[in-house]
Amino acid sequence: MEFSEQELADLEMLARVELSESEWNRCRQAFQNVLDLAASLQAVDTEEVEPMISPIHLMNVMREDEIRPGLEREEALAQATETESGCFKVPRIL
Amino acid sequence: MNQSISAAEELAALTAHDASCRLAEGTVSSVQLTQLMLDRIAASQNNAFITVNPKALEEAAAADARRQKGEARGPLDGIPMALKDNISTQGLRTTCASRMLAEFVPPYSATVARRLSEAGCVLLGKLNMDEFAMGSTSENSYFGPVRNPRDPQRIAGGSSGGSAAAVAENLAYFTLGSDTGGSVRQPAAMCGVMGMKPTYGRISRYGVVAFASSLDQIGPITKDAQDCALVLNAIAGKDPYDGSSLMNPLPDYLDALKDGAAGLRIGIPKEYMGEGISEEVRMAVERVAGLLEAQGAIVETCSLPRTEYALSAYYVISSAEACSNLGRYDGVKYGYRTQAYANLAEMIEKTRSEGFGDEVKRRILLGTYTLSAGYFDAYYKRAQQARTLIMEDFRKVFRQYDVLLTPTSPVTAWALGQKHANPLEIYAMDVCTVSVNVAGLPALSLPCGTDSQGLPIGAQFIANTLGEAVLLRAAAAAEKGGKA
Numbered sequence: 001m002e003f004s005e006q007e008l009a010d011l012e013m014l015a016r017v018e019l020s021e022s023e024w025n026r027c028r029q030a031f032q033n034v035l036d037l038a039a040s041l042q043a044v045d046t047e048e049v050e051p052m053i054s055p056i057h058l059m060n061v062m063r064e065d066e067i068r069p070g071l072e073r074e075e076a077l078a079q080a081t082e083t084e085s086g087c088f089k090v091p092r093i094l
Numbered sequence: 095m096n097q098s099i100s101a102a103e104e105l106a107a108l109t110a111h112d113a114s115c116r117l118a119e120g121t122v123s124s125v126q127l128t129q130l131m132l133d134r135i136a137a138s139q140n141n142a143f144i145t146v147n148p149k150a151l152e153e154a155a156a157a158d159a160r161r162q163k164g165e166a167r168g169p170l171d172g173i174p175m176a177l178k179d180n181i182s183t184q185g186l187r188t189t190c191a192s193r194m195l196a197e198f199v200p201p202y203s204a205t206v207a208r209r210l211s212e213a214g215c216v217l218l219g220k221l222n223m224d225e226f227a228m229g230s231t232s233e234n235s236y237f238g239p240v241r242n243p244r245d246p247q248r249i250a251g252g253s254s255g256g257s258a259a260a261v262a263e264n265l266a267y268f269t270l271g272s273d274t275g276g277s278v279r280q281p282a283a284m285c286g287v288m289g290m291k292p293t294y295g296r297i298s299r300y301g302v303v304a305f306a307s308s309l310d311q312i313g314p315i316t317k318d319a320q321d322c323a324l325v326l327n328a329i330a331g332k333d334p335y336d337g338s339s340l341m342n343p344l345p346d347y348l349d350a351l352k353d354g355a356a357g358l359r360i361g362i363p364k365e366y367m368g369e370g371i372s373e374e375v376r377m378a379v380e381r382v383a384g385l386l387e388a389q390g391a392i393v394e395t396c397s398l399p400r401t402e403y404a405l406s407a408y409y410v411i412s413s414a415e416a417c418s419n420l421g422r423y424d425g426v427k428y429g430y431r432t433q434a435y436a437n438l439a440e441m442i443e444k445t446r447s448e449g450f451g452d453e454v455k456r457r458i459l460l461g462t463y464t465l466s467a468g469y470f471d472a473y474y475k476r477a478q479q480a481r482t483l484i485m486e487d488f489r490k491v492f493r494q495y496d497v498l499l500t501p502t503s504p505v506t507a508w509a510l511g512q513k514h515a516n517p518l519e520i521y522a523m524d525v526c527t528v529s530v531n532v533a534g535l536p537a538l539s540l541p542c543g544t545d546s547q548g549l550p551i552g553a554q555f556i557a558n559t560l561g562e563a564v565l566l567r568a569a570a571a572a573e574k575g576g577k578a
Contacts, residue, residue: 008459015417015462016424016439017455018447027456033518034409034460041406041476044483051478052485054308055294055534055559056338075201079428088426091438 003032106130106264110321113267114169117161124161124172127267128154128216131174135218135265140241140250142259144179145187146219153216160214169324171214176266178257179220180227181312182301183207186217190303191235192225194423194430194449204301205333206270206312213328218266221256225451226420227272227305229253230280230520231513234453239510242285244550248507251281257315258285268316268325274306275408276502276527278313279539283502283552286541288569289315290322293560294534295340298333306415307338309408309531319569322538323347326562342560350563355571356390358564361495365401366526371504378542378551379501385575386499386568396495398487403480404529409521410464410477411532416454417461423449485533492558497568501526502539502552530556538565540572 012018019027073086082089105113105122116122128150135143147153157172166172177183180190182200184207189195203211211217224234232240232255240255242248243263250259254271258281261269271278273291282289291313299310314325326347333339362383367376383393425431425445432444450458464473491498503523513519530537536559539552553572557564 007463011459011462011466014466015458016443016446017450017458018443019455019459020447023452023455027452030518031456031460034413034456034521035463037406037518037521038410038460038464038473038477041403041410041473041480044400044403044476044480046476046479046483049479049482051475052481053478054338055485056340058338061337071201076427078201079198081425081431090426091435091441093438 003035102130106134108267109317110173110267111169111324113173117172118166124154124157124174124216125151127172128174128218131218131265134263138263138265140243140246140259140263141222141238142240142256142263142265143176143219144189144191144222144237144256147186147217150174150216150218157214157216167212167214170210170328172216173214173267174216174218175210176218176221176257176260176269177207178223178254178269178271180223180272180303181207181270182303183217183220186220188220188303189236190226191223191237192450192454193236196236196430198428200301202301205298205335206329207301209329221254221260221269223256224253224453226303226416226454227253227274227277228416228453228457230276230523232256232281233510234451236451241510242507244286244548245507247509248549249284249510251284251503251507253277254315255281258282258287258289261285261287261315261317268314268321270312271315272302273311273313273531274309274412275531276524278315279502279527279537279552279554280524282315282539283541284507284550286544286550287315287317288319288322288538288540289313290326290538290562290565291530291536292326292330292562293340293536295338296330296536296560296562298336298339300333300335304419306412307419308415309412311531319566319573320348320351322569323351323566345563347563347566350566351570353567354389355386355568355575358386358391358497358568358571359495360386360391360393360568361396361491361498362393363398363401363491363498363500364395365398366500370522370525371501372506372545374545375501375504375506375551379499379553382540382542382553382572383499385572389571389575391571396491396498398491398529400480400483400487401529404484404532405521405525407477407480407484408524408528408532410473411481413457413461414465414474415461417458417465420454420458425449481532484529488533488535488558496557496564497561498556500554500556502554506545506547506549506551526554535559536562536565538569540569542572542576
């Protein structure tokens with residue numbers, strides 16, 4: 001299967017990751033190879049086979065909604081590039 | 095002087111359990127062991143460490159003080175160790191070998207880091223790896239590649255290359271790595287040390303940077319089976335902070351070491367010994383089988399016919415989960431943020447494009463592709479169905495066998511830079527390890543000699559769900575047979 005420039009542009013938009021032309025030239029063939037590898041799954045007979053979502057059976061476990069100590073506001077904000085008035089700061093969106 | 099150098103070498107080369115005996119006897123202190131490791135780390139040229147813990151000697155002094163008061167906490171108290179740099183350590187930078195997290199200092203510690211600290215271990219520092227654990231060579235690191243201590247021109251394996259190289263070069267008495275598709279076992283094999291990937295859920299992943307959530311598991315890298323059991327005893331078990339950690343009761347893993355190989359039923363799946371496996375690796379694995387057979391194990395050939403789909407299923411599932419997990423890196427709450435941007439969308443896109451390396455971006459795009467509308471059923475769902483079939487194969491053979499024996503890697507360590515051009519060639523090297531993660535099983539890589547170039551070879555034992563004890567039993571018996 002061939003991978004088109006338009007498909008790449010769509011993917012970049014969805015993933016919010018942009019490749020420079022040299023990056024894309026470096027990885028185009030690799031990307032194609034991996035897709036071809038993935039395509040080999042088409043040969044698997046999956047008729048009536050349940051998909052395996054996790055190796056273990058997860059169950060919902062309920063507990064009381066109790067207040068427990070967590071991160072202090074200052075600790076939670078400490079790793080952000082920009083903060084203001086005790087909040088994370090991002091460029092204006094309105 | 096030569097004598098003191100060799101005494102230091104000998105001390106550094108001890109297993110963790112032997113070092114523990116010396117600490118208990120009082121013939122050496124934790125501060126001495128820690129200083130020795132720090133000196134060796136500073137002198138090493140192999141780039142195994144990204145960050146050294148400035149408080150290591152302080153932690154060692156505290157361990158010595160506890161021991162003097164008769165309050166030593168157990169066999170690991172005072173033992174210097176190190177952690178892969180995707181395991182969060184409060185107050186100590188945790189980079190994931192990525193520009194994205196190059197300055198990230200976690201506000202809390204991973205459960206495994208906390209449990210080792212509570213057992214008294216001294217944290218030496220954080221270990222180099224492939225960026226976000228994506229890779230099999232430890233060359234995809236923002237901090238430069240890890241070199242193999244057995245031959246510095248070669249890769250250390252990956253993605254936990256720093257964790258394996260540090261143990262092989264005696265820079266730490268043991269380390270932890272993480273294993274999503276072989277990332278503990280393969281570098282352990284290539285560096286000539288032992289690495290275990292426990293059952294999915296046996297060890298808490300709270301505070302470990304997520305790559306592929308249905309595959310990731312933490313594992314110890316050690317010098318022998320006894321150390322592996324000691325570390326497992328300290329870190330395994332239910333954690334209320336990790337909903338995927340298992341409740342099942344914990345055995346004392348040290349007990350498994352004494353059982354010997356007599357009566358052990360070992361299957362060698364023929365799909366793992368065929369095309370693509372180097373002759374020297376195959377022979378080394380057969381030697382391990384011979385050693386165990388000589389001790390009374392029953393060795394037979396078996397089959398896991400759906401093995402051929404494991405690699406494709408693995409790359410589809412791991413990339414899909416990675417693209418979701420890595421969605422959180424947007425430059426807002428923590429991590430790298432780009433300098434110049436006009437609006438929020440541009441800030442996020444530039445942050446991610448500049449902060450992630452090539453391999454990470456490639457996998458994010460691949461995952462985005464396989465999860466997108468129109469392709470989901472053809473790739474992701476089909477990969478999950480293949481996963482069910484691979485699991486069925488394993489369940490079937492484990493009705494007949496206690497443990498499976500395979501190579502860990504089809505070849506020994508290759509030259510740095512050699513396979514850059516074609517990642518698929520590198521992906522293919524994971525063929526012996528990925529099916530274990532796909533099925534969530536435990537497996538262990540045992541060092542089993544060297545090839546004609548002197549490069550280490552690893553043999554892999556695979557057990558059924560929660561079969562860590564039988565892995566240790568087989569590994570301990572093989573070690574004993576190898577020494578006899």
